[in-house]
Amino acid sequence: MFKSVWQVIKEQLDHRDLIFRMASFDIKGMYQKHYLGSLWQFINPAIQVSIYWFVFGLGIRGGQPVETSAGPIPFFLWMLMGLIPWFFISPSIIQGSNSVYQKVNMVSKMNFPVSLLPTIKIIGNSLQFFILMILLMIVLFIYGFTPTIYFVQIVYYIFAMFAFLFAFTLLSSTISTLVRDYQMLLQSMVRMILYLSPILWDPNAGRVPEWVANILQLNPIFYIIEGFRDSFLGREWFFEDPLYFFYFWMFTLTILVIGSRAHLQFRKNFVDYL
Amino acid sequence: MTKQLKVEFKNVYKAFEMHAKQKEKLLELFSIERRKQRKEFVAVKDVSFKVYEGESVGIVGLNGSGKSTISNMLAQVIQPTSGEITINGETNLIAISAGLNNNLTGLENIKLKCMMHGMNDEEIDRLTPDIIEFAEIGDYIKQPVKNYSSGMRSRLGFAISVHTDPDVLVIDEALSVGDSTFAQRCLEKMDEFKKRGKTIFFISHSAAQVKSFCEKAMWIHYGEMKMIGSSDEVQKEYQKFISYFNKLSAKEKKEYKAKMLSSQISTVDNEIVKRPEVVKKRNIRHLLASGLMLSIVAFLGALLGLGY
Numbered sequence: 001m002f003k004s005v006w007q008v009i010k011e012q013l014d015h016r017d018l019i020f021r022m023a024s025f026d027i028k029g030m031y032q033k034h035y036l037g038s039l040w041q042f043i044n045p046a047i048q049v050s051i052y053w054f055v056f057g058l059g060i061r062g063g064q065p066v067e068t069s070a071g072p073i074p075f076f077l078w079m080l081m082g083l084i085p086w087f088f089i090s091p092s093i094i095q096g097s098n099s100v101y102q103k104v105n106m107v108s109k110m111n112f113p114v115s116l117l118p119t120i121k122i123i124g125n126s127l128q129f130f131i132l133m134i135l136l137m138i139v140l141f142i143y144g145f146t147p148t149i150y151f152v153q154i155v156y157y158i159f160a161m162f163a164f165l166f167a168f169t170l171l172s173s174t175i176s177t178l179v180r181d182y183q184m185l186l187q188s189m190v191r192m193i194l195y196l197s198p199i200l201w202d203p204n205a206g207r208v209p210e211w212v213a214n215i216l217q218l219n220p221i222f223y224i225i226e227g228f229r230d231s232f233l234g235r236e237w238f239f240e241d242p243l244y245f246f247y248f249w250m251f252t253l254t255i256l257v258i259g260s261r262a263h264l265q266f267r268k269n270f271v272d273y274l
Numbered sequence: 275m276t277k278q279l280k281v282e283f284k285n286v287y288k289a290f291e292m293h294a295k296q297k298e299k300l301l302e303l304f305s306i307e308r309r310k311q312r313k314e315f316v317a318v319k320d321v322s323f324k325v326y327e328g329e330s331v332g333i334v335g336l337n338g339s340g341k342s343t344i345s346n347m348l349a350q351v352i353q354p355t356s357g358e359i360t361i362n363g364e365t366n367l368i369a370i371s372a373g374l375n376n377n378l379t380g381l382e383n384i385k386l387k388c389m390m391h392g393m394n395d396e397e398i399d400r401l402t403p404d405i406i407e408f409a410e411i412g413d414y415i416k417q418p419v420k421n422y423s424s425g426m427r428s429r430l431g432f433a434i435s436v437h438t439d440p441d442v443l444v445i446d447e448a449l450s451v452g453d454s455t456f457a458q459r460c461l462e463k464m465d466e467f468k469k470r471g472k473t474i475f476f477i478s479h480s481a482a483q484v485k486s487f488c489e490k491a492m493w494i495h496y497g498e499m500k501m502i503g504s505s506d507e508v509q510k511e512y513q514k515f516i517s518y519f520n521k522l523s524a525k526e527k528k529e530y531k532a533k534m535l536s537s538q539i540s541t542v543d544n545e546i547v548k549r550p551e552v553v554k555k556r557n558i559r560h561l562l563a564s565g566l567m568l569s570i571v572a573f574l575g576a577l578l579g580l581g582y
Contacts, residue, residue, distance in 0.1 A: 025385075029375060029382075188466060218575050250567070250570055250574055251571050253567065258568060271351055272352060
């Protein structure tokens with residue numbers, strides 16, 4: 001049962017050097033043709049941040065700050081705390097799920113575990129994420145926020161995010177190779193999840209009925225994004241809501257178990273399905 | 275002194291399913307019992323052979339006779355439908371479309387491919403000058419691969435593959451792109467391989483290359499092993515067939531090909547292939563466990579969704 005999970009994780013650990021080096025090649029190859037090179041990793045998010053801030057912050061909210069349990073916060077900052085993890089989560093899910101289909105032809109001729117492919121995409125995207133996180137901290141500092149003791153749990157939430165992405169892309173990349181329609185569906189779903197997560201608006205602000213907010217909570221990305229805000233704003237410890245904690249980890253573990261089973265079962269025949 | 279067995283094929287079959295619809299492919303995936311109610315194209319039919327270390331085997335045959343399917347199975351890219359393949363050591367397949375990343379430079383491709391073969395930085399640095407020299411790419415090595423000519427690309431692919439030091443080398447018409455001077459150098463390199471006791475499979479349409487280089491040859495004819503033996507004999511028979519075939523009229527040629535192709539298509543009628551009992555039990559156990567975990571998630575989710 002857990003043997004397959006262990007096998008997949010062990011493959012990642014045994015080849016961790018390879019993962020990092022392949023990820024760096026991935027980044028290099030992606031921006032080679034561009035004059036501005038890897039600067040695009042920051043220009044793209046900057047453009048998106050400004051348009052979301054303009055539409056949601058100025059257009060819809062009229063510049064009102066967001067009321068949280070830790071007091072009012074400028075919408076711009078509140079949004080950044082959600083958007084920056086999102087800028088990492090969304091491409092990782094889409095590229096990670098597509099990675100096996102894209103590369104299996106090339107790697108199957110070598111002694112190379114296919115289960116590394118989604119992880120390479122996740123690691124490749126994480127460089128941008130960590131740099132943006134540091135930029136966010138600088139912005140917060142300029143606005144006069146000082147980190148509280150709650151800030152240490154950011155390590156926990158980053159771990160939770162990586163665990164979820166690893167489990168999800170492992171399962172997803174297998175399905176996506178077998179059934180190509182899934183990738184299309186996934187792309188639309190990811191676009192939807194952006195609006196169903198507390199990234200651009202706060203479902204708990206009383207604009208929608210409470211039961212709607214409760215159901216929206218079931219999305220594991222909701223847990224991660226709210227966790228990031230809890231750490232930055234010092235609202236709550238992650239163990240203060242044990243039910244939500246168990247739900248998230250049970251969810252992640254289940255897709256990890258199913259994902260690694262499915263991956264190991266089908267990986268010998270991936271090429272036949274291309 | 276007995277030679278070590280390198281590669282063994284035992285009654286190997288490879289059938290490709292001819293699905294009428296994508297939907298059938300999906301249904302096949304989820305059926306508990308494997309139902310064989312479909313058309314199959316048997317690309318490789320009951321092929322058995324043994325190859326020992328230090329041998330080089332030429333594979334000849336017409337287009338579409340299953341040579342590339344065999345080479346893919348040798349490289350373990352695809353799995354046989356039934357039968358057993360034993361390979362002692364690491365195989366490396368060199369095909370025309372060698373897996374190079376077009377956006378990266380030649381140098382980066384060398385590094386990437388060596389890395390994927392599990393080499394460390396030291397080994398890569400040591401091998402890189404050899405590879406560049408062998409491929410004769412010169413200053414172009416710092417250019418992206420997409421700017422290379424097809425000959426340069428195949429030379430680079432070949433150079434990387436031979437330097438990764440595989441135990442079994444499978445060359446699938448990779449030499450036909452390079453000019454004869456490069457082909458000559460490759461043959462020399464392969465001779466060196468042979469002397470070191472490596473095994474080489476050589477797929478080529480060039481009768482001269484096969485004759486001069488391989489002592490053994492096999493002739494694959496529409497999925498079946500027509501002949502295996504010394505290179506000279508096989509070549510002689512193969513050439514006999516070719517000249518016989520070329521003498522046929524256009525209509526006869528067409529008929530012959532159609533007849534051979536239809537013999538490779540089989541319709542297996544509604545035969546149910548039972549999965550082994552152990553696999554079935556394991557699958558059921560896994561299904562139960564996954565179901566249990568999913569229901570725990572659903573239960574926790576229901577609690578959360580109802581707002582507890």
